Amino acid sequence: MSTIIKSVKAIATAPQRGCNLVIVKIDTNQQGLYGLGCATFTQRHTPVVTAVEDYMEQLLVGRDPTNVEDNWNVMMNSSYWRNGPVLNNAISGCDMAMWDILGKELGAPVYKLWGGKVREAAPVYRHADGLTPEAVAENVQKYIDAGYQYVRCQMGGYGGRTNYLRTPENSPDGMYFDALSYMRGVPKMFEAVRRICGEEVELLHDIHERLTPIDAIRLAKAVEPYRLFFLEDALPPEMGFWFEKLRDAAAVPIAMGELYNNPLEYMPMIQNRWIDFVRCHISQIGGATPARKLAIICEPFGVRTAWHGPGDVSPVGHVANLHLDLVTPNFGIQEWCGFETRPEIQEVFTGLPWIKDGHAFVNDKPGWGIDIDEEKAKKYQCTNEQPRWLLARLPDGTSVKA
Numbered sequence: 001m002s003t004i005i006k007s008v009k010a011i012a013t014a015p016q017r018g019c020n021l022v023i024v025k026i027d028t029n030q031q032g033l034y035g036l037g038c039a040t041f042t043q044r045h046t047p048v049v050t051a052v053e054d055y056m057e058q059l060l061v062g063r064d065p066t067n068v069e070d071n072w073n074v075m076m077n078s079s080y081w082r083n084g085p086v087l088n089n090a091i092s093g094c095d096m097a098m099w100d101i102l103g104k105e106l107g108a109p110v111y112k113l114w115g116g117k118v119r120e121a122a123p124v125y126r127h128a129d130g131l132t133p134e135a136v137a138e139n140v141q142k143y144i145d146a147g148y149q150y151v152r153c154q155m156g157g158y159g160g161r162t163n164y165l166r167t168p169e170n171s172p173d174g175m176y177f178d179a180l181s182y183m184r185g186v187p188k189m190f191e192a193v194r195r196i197c198g199e200e201v202e203l204l205h206d207i208h209e210r211l212t213p214i215d216a217i218r219l220a221k222a223v224e225p226y227r228l229f230f231l232e233d234a235l236p237p238e239m240g241f242w243f244e245k246l247r248d249a250a251a252v253p254i255a256m257g258e259l260y261n262n263p264l265e266y267m268p269m270i271q272n273r274w275i276d277f278v279r280c281h282i283s284q285i286g287g288a289t290p291a292r293k294l295a296i297i298c299e300p301f302g303v304r305t306a307w308h309g310p311g312d313v314s315p316v317g318h319v320a321n322l323h324l325d326l327v328t329p330n331f332g333i334q335e336w337c338g339f340e341t342r343p344e345i346q347e348v349f350t351g352l353p354w355i356k357d358g359h360a361f362v363n364d365k366p367g368w369g370i371d372i373d374e375e376k377a378k379k380y381q382c383t384n385e386q387p388r389w390l391l392a393r394l395p396d397g398t399s400v401k402a
């Protein structure tokens with residue numbers, strides 16, 4: 001009896017409050033054979049659930065889930081309008097679930113299906129923060145002492161908070177960001193971290209697209225002496241062609257692209273060698289199938305992968321990131337938020353990855369090797385609260401990218 005898809009559903013759960021996760025579960029006609037995938041668009045989770053249950057299910061039921069490539073193309077092409085975050089996430093959930101099923105059917109972990117491991121585990125980077133340069137350095141040192149070799153340094157979240165805002169009367173509420181204060185602080189932070197923590201640790205920083213192009217260039221030049229591993233999201237995807245100027249201005253490795261949806265956004269960056277690391281949120285670009293292709297495209301251009309790995313990637317998505325990391329020669333680094341140590345996550349998911357000496361490991365079970373307890377997941381309801389940090393404004397009150 002050949003395997004066919006019987007049902008496709010979306011599981012929305014928020015084991016960490018404020019972090020809506022969407023997991024797709026595809027069930028088959030074979031007893032006990034199902035797959036899981038990450039479809040997490042945390043800020044707009046309900047349209048993704050609708051896209052999965054109202055559209056992907058009717059497309060996929062009755063099809064062979066092990067024809068992953070053909071099914072991916074059917075999902076992408078069937079809406080005519082494509083490459084938006086809602087549909088890409090819905091497609092990703094189904095795509096990863098089918099890779100999980102294919103692995104289980106063949107009795108192999110997904111990384112084996114992609115050619116096998118080129119490394120035993122993925123080095124990861126953690127996030128250190130603090131309100132002063134010395135406080136950041138102290139937190140970097142804690143990670144070094146715990147065995148990590150890569151640490152992202154931020155001062156006061158994404159920075160730029162100041163008591164000297166000259167905001168006009170009656171300006172709306174929001175997260176006000178002062179670029180000048182931010183730009184003064186970042187080089188001081190790195191000076192302190194290098195002085196206190198030494199030269200061995202690899203340091204990273206995320207601008208989070210908050211600067212004008214010329215200020216991003218100024219900041220890249222200012223941090224050049226501190227030998228960063230990468231400088232992330234210096235500019236938004238819409239400012240892509242400015243990366244040529246940024247690249248020419250400073251010898252600072254550039255990471256870009258957690259906001260990419262569409263190959264039209266990342267292809268020029270890779271072909272022109274304007275970036276060093278591609279940072280996609282893999283559910284956002286449509287799942288493991290396009291991410292695997294993207295990693296292979298990057299290899300001859302000298303671009304490495306650094307898949308997005310915050311708390312609003314589900315554990316299934318983190319495991320998919322890791323399977324890609326294990327098979328990709330041009331892998332760079334994996335972002336890590338420490339989700340696997342949280343009791344609520346451990347309650348809902350089994351087969352989680354683990355960290356040893358700053359490296360993330362996955363198990364060798366067939367498929368992704370991760371499972372979800374649907375009853376436990378129901379305990380943690382999602383909400384539609386608007387996160388405040390996304391309501392960013394400039395000192396004059398203008399709403400800007402967060």
Ligand code: MG
Nearest residue numbers: 206232233258
């Ligand atoms: Mg980022």
